Amino acid sequence: MQRVIIVGGGLAGGLAAIYLARRGYEVHVVEKRDDPCRDQDADxxxxxxxxxxxxxxxxxxxxxxxxxxxxxxxxxxxxxxxxxxxxxxxxxxxxxxxxxxxxxxxxxNRAAFQRLLSAHAAKLGVIHHFAQKCLHVDLAAKSVLMAGPDGALWRLSGDWLIGADGAHSAVRQAMQQALSRFEFQQTFFRxxxxxxxxxxxxxxxxxxxxxxxxxxxxxxxxxxxxxxxxxxxxxxxxxxxxxxxxxxxxxxxxxxxxxxxxxxxxxxxxxxxxxxxxxxxxxxxxLINVRSSTFHYKQHAVLLGDAAHATAPFLGQGMNMALEDARILARLLDEHGRDLSRVLPLFTRQRKVQADAMQDMARANYDVLSAASPLFFLRARYTRYMHEKFPRHYPPDMADKLYFTLEPYDALARMQRKQNVWYKIGRVN
Missing domain, CATH: 3.50.50.60 (FAD/NAD(P)-binding domain)
Structure with missing residues (x-):
């Protein structure tokens, strides 16, 4: 049985643990916070x-x-x-x-959802290591050095690693040191x-x-x-x-x-x-924005969620893309027989494009939310009206697609650009 170590037991790591446990992996989750299921009091x-x-x-x-x-x-x-x-x-x-x-x-209710994921993972045999701080990630050895509440050090090794440990990911930092051409950009929103x-x-x-x-x-x-x-x-x-x-x-x-x-x-x-x-x-x-040139390291490690693509929350899609990351990774494992030499590069290829598009839209959406044109609401009605009248030519309302479909983010970005062109034409006419 292959052992996978997930660094970070938040929402992305918690859902990934469930997917992998259902596929027969021995899953270990390393989390610096305490067990969310231990305290059932008010959120x-x-x-x-x-x-x-x-x-x-x-x-x-x-x-x-x-x-x-x-x-x-x-x-x-x-x-x-x-x-x-x-x-x-x-x-x-x-x-x-x-x-x-x-x-x-x-x-x-994020706390309630976190408890749901942790409880479900535990039923599937996922081994949680709560209150354990990740001190060092050794990508070559596929191991993690940790310290518990008492300061005692110990190391956990596996067959591969998943970095789901947020915008300041220790797994990503190890990738930066291990890859000579790893490009990384961290920016703070204004x-x-x-x-x-x-x-x-x-x-x-x-x-x-x-x-x-x-x-x-x-x-x-x-x-x-x-x-x-x-x-x-x-x-x-x-x-x-x-x-x-x-x-x-x-x-x-x-x-x-x-x-x-x-x-x-x-x-x-x-x-x-x-x-x-x-x-x-x-x-x-x-509000931090993280972009990495790759989401994986050889056959040894892969990044999910904020560790790969942290973004400002102006599109409301950071968590949703993180959860989708877990689903896509599981699907690729099914399609390619757990061959990590194929799965992890494919994951980067597919998710990098979507992450960049999502982050670009999130930044642009902030300008709308903080300084909207007086025509904002008129434009929303216009968009829906035009799509109903000319469904084959005029793109649908992006908000409806964003909230209710699995439409890829790069397709949504193209849809938005097309709407901008049609809107300008409509105003001229």
Whole structure:
């Protein structure tokens, strides 16, 4: 039985472990955090300073269900999403998401989903090494050196490695040292973010089946996203510049009070005061973008998720692509008889193109969310109307494709470019 070591037991690593265990591998997962199944109390992660609310689209849902996880179990980890609400001028403009299948996107309780993955993997015999910090990765020996809570060092060896250990991946760093022509680019987005959480979303007027977006009328000052967390709270992620009159560094209560009054006018004063207090108390976080020239090393290792293609969350696809990574890797193993000399290069070839396209769209989408043209909503209606009238010539609404289909990201990017051309022609006519 081949042994595979997965460094990182988050969402990508957790789903990959399930796929591989079902295919007869001896799977070991090394994770620096504690066992998420040990504490069954109320979800803590959405209240943390770093947590960003995540949306699982049909792409992610299909990847999870294909691993053998029951649809009902997944549904309990989130709230069904039927549309988006954009805050403009103190009110909300609604945009319905038109379902193309019987699946609907989920506003995900990430902690609950993590517990689901860990529990399912354990039932399949996956061996978890929790609270173990990865200190060194030896790609030639296909081994990992770790330290436990007591500081004791130990090494785990296998037949191949999977790096699912996030944007600062130790497996990727080992690849950088081992490959002479490994190209790596790490950039930070011009804005960082803070996460604020308010209780009782329904009492504040928020619907649990909508995603909320803020800042479209801020002329590029900021972009915000909010989603209801199962349990009733709502989580806001506010992306702002690092410096300036209104920025992550601002401590002027009067200026911040004016900011929240201007862009969150629909909330009562008490809620805005709570947001202000949290804004001043919580640390700011960076938004990192990672690009690598390859996602694999020989027959020894492969990168999944943020370790391969971390991106700013302005398209809502980082997690979904990470889950799809696990599904694609499993499919390639099935198609090529576990021949890693063929599987891993094919994985890089297929996923690198998709990752680059997804990251480009994510960056471009931030400009839309933070400084939308007054024609934004008219354009959305125009796009749907033209596709209904001329389905053979005019491309469909990209948002519907993004949320409800498995359309490759590079195809979506081409679709978006084609829409831009047709839109300009339509405006001239």
């Amino acid at each position: 803590i992660e959405p209240l943390s300073a770093r947590a960003i609310g995540v949306s699982m689209t049909v792409r992610g849902i299909q990847a999870v269900l294909a691993a053998g996880i029951a649809r009902d179990a997944l549904a309990q980890c989130g709230e069904r999403i039927v549309g988006m609400a954009f805050s403009v001028g103190g009110g909300y403009r609604l945009r319905e998401l038109r379902a193309q299948t019987d699946y609907a996107p989920l506003s995900l 804005h960082g973010y803070k996460t604020l959480v308010l209780p009782d979303a329904e009492a504040l007027g928020f619907r649990k089946d909508l995603l909320y977006f803020f800042g479209m009328d801020s002329r590029g000052l900021f972009a915000g996203r909010a989603a209801t967390i199962p349990g009733g709270s709502i989580s806001f992620s506010l992306c702002l510049p690092y410096q300036g009159e209104i920025s992550l560094a601002t401590r002027d209560r009067v200026a911040l009070r004016g900011f929240f009054r201007r862009y969150f006018a629909a909330l009562p004063q008490a809620a805005r005061d709570e947001m202000l207090a949290q804004f001043l108390a919580k640390p700011s976080n960076d």
